[in-house]
Amino acid sequence: MLTFTLRRLLLAIPTLLAISLVIFLLVDYAPGSPLSDIPLTVPPDVRQKMIEAMGADQPVFVRYLLWLKQFFWIEPMTQFDYWFGTSYMEGEQRILSWQTRSPVFSIIGERLPQTLIVIGTAYLVGILIALPIGIYSAYRQYSIFDQAGTLVAMIGFSVPTFFSGTLLIIIFAVWLGWFPTKYDTTLEVTDWASFLEQLRQMAMPVMTLGLANAAAISRYMRSSMLDNMSMDYVRTARAKGLSERTVVLKHVLRNSLIPVVTVIALGIPSIFGGAIITENLFGVNGIGAALIGAIHASDLPMVQTLAFIFAVLIVLFNLIADVLYGFLDPRIRYD
Amino acid sequence: MADGAAPVLDVRGLKTVFRTRGGEIHAVNDVSFTLRPGELLGVVGESGSGKSVTMMSLLRLLPAPPADIRGGTAMLNGRDLLAMTDAELRATRGARVGFVFQDPMTSLNPVFTLGNQIMEPLITHKGMTKRQAETRAVELLDLVGIPDARRRLYQYPHQFSGGMRQRVMIAIALACDPDVLIADEPTTALDVTIQAQILELVKELRQKLGMAIIWITHDLGVIAGIADRVMVMYGGQVVEQAPVKELFANPQHPYTRALLQTIPRISGERSERLKVIEGQPPILTGPLTACPFRARCEYRHDACDAANPPRRAIDGRMVGEGHDVACHWHAPAKAEMANA
Ligand SMILES: Nc1ncnc2c1ncn2[C@@H]1O[C@H](COP(=O)(O)OP(=O)(O)O)[C@@H](O)[C@H]1O
């Protein structure tokens, strides 16, 4: 398993390099200019100076190589300096946002916690709701519970989050006034009251995303359980005189969880990516919102860096899913 | 297996129907048989003749729906399996009756160790601690001829060959010293040499442990070597039943005779093709109102279309005890038909 993991990690390097190049070129050739917001009255020579200051006048491959160096060397070392109080990277140029002129990673560092807390909680809530529902729906296939579950899951699947989110805002924030309409990014949890306030403002985005996640995962859990329920080994377990509880919650569940856990692991990068629509809808100032802002402003370094981080996470969690699979299924041994 | 001893298992009038979208399938029709202590009852019949459904009905192992056990009793040591509560039935499964299924490759749970799966019935039924169960599991693996038992306890099913897995299945079925072992085509999925080894093992275990065995197969050749008595099934019912020697020496039902002719003979002409029974088994969409074998029977007669023949004893003993057959050609019907 260890050799497998190492081999996969090594293989990931060329993959990621190729991805970074594609992202860089795609974003670079996309229409739009970082200066399009600047009034036309600004004289051409000033405009040229601004472009030079951003480094945007360099050929694309020079900018790519610089970016690679910044991403893989300067940024990690800067973090190292910050942690250990050293100053190896003093004076080195970090990846700067064209929009704000501040380092991209500082912006990400500010935005990420918002995203992780809200979207991460939503994912977790989704899983916690989905698993028991999926298990019970499969155990009582075609029961009222299962039918209701199917209906709700269909709705969760097909209703987009911008609609369900708006609906929640209208019902719970506007009519009932239980929750605030907007997420307040500046709220700091210092005591019990502010903690409750944080919970209240998280409730609606978490519900919106959580339900959408739960719909998918519960269906997945259900069908995986059903696949296993008719297996021969289940009949063997019953013939041994085991209770229904043991048969379902031990024998069937343990097998059914294998593909579900993998799917859940594969979905984790989407937490870091933020849920763009939900974040915008509720005013959660997270990564998703940052990405949208950067795209609008043609802030190439920001977009390229975020897209690449996302690619790294996807590759990483693919590997994690494979390793998990090997742990959960004794038939799979990679070495 | 004293002839007069009270049977461990006494099944009467068992009827199992599947309710499917396309209508009902009458898979088991009025099946009755007995099993005496220590006896080995062979059950033969083509695939689809209702052997598995009969045995699984006894322990209510069929998914319901679609399966519906419409009637009958199945007395195990005087208690009716079909009337038991779920809890009583669970206490019987794996404890008083052990079951070995056809396909050893899929019958074990792939994600648990063998030890875990063997110990489960011991812990459930005998209330053993984990340590006690482990000791017993090693004994059981030794018993079914798996070398290096203690180490293999911690291995997973995929680390065992088909034959070894079937030995493990037998160990699980025998874990709690059951009164009855039901083996549903336990060797069909294995190749011939392994088949022979498993047969030897079962013969040996029978000597040692003395439980009664129901051995299902579609191969009369296998039955000849191990069974005391044979029950032939066709169309979800018992068409002939006799002590094994009697059945081979004096087969009565045309179906039994046809089956006997399908056994390959080593001494026979090499060029002779293996015989098969012409035609298809019946589709059982309703209660039987005529002989189910008539379409494939060379002795077909008006009576065969008019009624489903009941089992009749041909040696003056009770049906189920000596030799009986369900065929219109049989006395007294035979005489009547000859006169007609
Ligand atoms: N789950 C099921 N649904 C419908 N019909 C079934 C089902 N299981 C078995 N049957 C029918 O019952 C009959 C007997 O099957 P079975 O007992 O498995 O035969 P065999 O003698 O080969 O063991 C077959 O005709 C089969 O079509």
Ligand SMILES: [Mg+2]
């Ligand atoms: Mg069968």
